[in-house]
Amino acid sequence: MTEAPDKPPIDHAFAGDSRGGAADPTYAGALSFMRRPYSKVVHGADLVIWGVPFDLAVTNRPGARFGPQAIRRASAIFDGDPQYPSGLDPFVRLSAIDYGDCALPRGDLQGCARAIEAEAAGILATGAHLVTLGGDHFITLPLLRAHVARHGRLALIQFDAHQDTWDDGPGGIGHGSFVFEAVRQGLIDIERSIQIGIRTVAPRDCGIAILNGYEAHEIGVAGVAQRIRERVGQGPAYLTFDIDALDPAAAPGTGTPVSGGFSAEQALRILWALRDLDIRGMDVVEVSPPYDHADITAIAASTIVQHHIQALALRKSD
Template sequence: MALEDARTQVDLAFTARDRRGLAYENAFGGATSFLRRRYTKDLAGVDLAVTGVPFDQAVTHRPGTRFGPRAIREASALQPFDPPYGWGFSPLEEFDIVDCGDLAFDYARVAAFPDRLTAHVAGILAAGPAVVTLGGDHYITFPILRAHAEKYGPLALIQFDAHSDLWPDDDPARIDHGTMSYKAVKAGLVDPAASVQIGIRTECPDYLGVSVIDAPEVHRTGPEAVAAKVRAIVGERPCYVSFDIDCLDPAFAPGTGTPVWGGLASWQAAAILRALAGLRVVGGDVVEVSPPYDTTGATAIAGAHVAHELICLCLWPRRGR
């Protein structure tokens, strides 16, 4: 859409005539769709769909991530004026990307939530698009991985996090953001030999065969070395990227439920994500953004940037089709 034409439109989240193009609306007004993409449930011909999961009933400490999807969308209004820096292509102009809204669920029927989320994501995948999800606490990754594994088989998991989420939990009825990865490995949704966690800086008794690049290693060796190690671990496997915002140091992302000092700087995370271009990324999420604990909005801004990078990773292999 031409710049002057875009300026005459009213709320592109509802009125955009096609699904491609940069958006030049005022960042401070209008509906808060992600990156000003059109809100729609029509997924025919769509390359990638963004969806939100405002769920935080699985946290072990501070709640508030139910407000994460809304805050990330609002923060993303700062980004759709230009292609993302450093990628060499413009996903908003080259691909059909939509915001299909949030998962609807009954907050008082927590036990029914996992299956509902799996069905929601599976339905999007069946229609053709890749899915990038805005959380929500980190438990949501487990039902999302189930949907992706149904389509792609066991996945390589690339997890950015301060915590391993590998604490033992063999009760299928428990819903806990600290045991998401444990359940995913035990259920065969991810292949631990092809999976890696980045930014870890809390103790875990057993990593179940998952490779770990902890935060001190990232600081010591640098993003390029980290990305090279990740590539060697993941190989050609279809992979899913889950980014817990507490992977970042609280100086960069204070608005999260379980902050831990000594984490990644935003520039380190950005450099690693961009250096992963070319891996077979089939989906991703950004989770644990808790706006009530960050009056500056910096955490939501970081979350919006991560989600935009995940879009680039998912669409990178589709360029030139």
């Protein structure tokens, strides 16, 4: 009779440690985010990654409910390597788990909002930093509620083609209205908030600074990063990255694509230039795999999260 090995050769997601890189082949094994062990036990974790597979608030193409699966799959390419550009294994400094996905009550939109907020609040109560894989952009509203309850009012750093300041009415559920609702509910510090890459026109700006797509391209990566720093300052912030901030050439798999956006390289360089900001939580949303090609959009989204995790690791060591 052959005994099972003490440590299985693959499937770090099931049997691995919350610290240190994994060695699973990129083409095999259980697909947690960057092979972090799956766990519902958050105590002791510095970082929790989870998915919110919700797309019932879209106004155009659906499919973002499949975003968390696709982003996890794309993240396998990072498995076990020193990460670019830091050159570090961030999980030497960060204890990190993949919490799986939020449990959502099917058919109950208000119940979904409550479930997202409650489960996020429970994770944040442990002191862990929460990274969310969406899901359409409505999910940022209950996520903001949970983060603000924990950290106080936050600046919003929003990469997006849309301002999301439409009014769906009190209690409305729409991915184009979460910013208006967040302002109405007093969740964000308007004077320190900024929307980057906007390429559409909304009925109101809610007092939030706007850096539109043409202006962002004109001032370049360094100028965009400087503008964000000047607006946000050193106070606490929440980062939300709608993947349609990227040009459809770099992110075809999204529900409301708008031409003229950032390349993946430009967006990643901007995020890396902001790596020392006091970001208390983040999400990447609106990845819709049915419209993706060769995982282009999912790869971009997973790399955005990977850069954020590296920034967390660097701040942890300071």
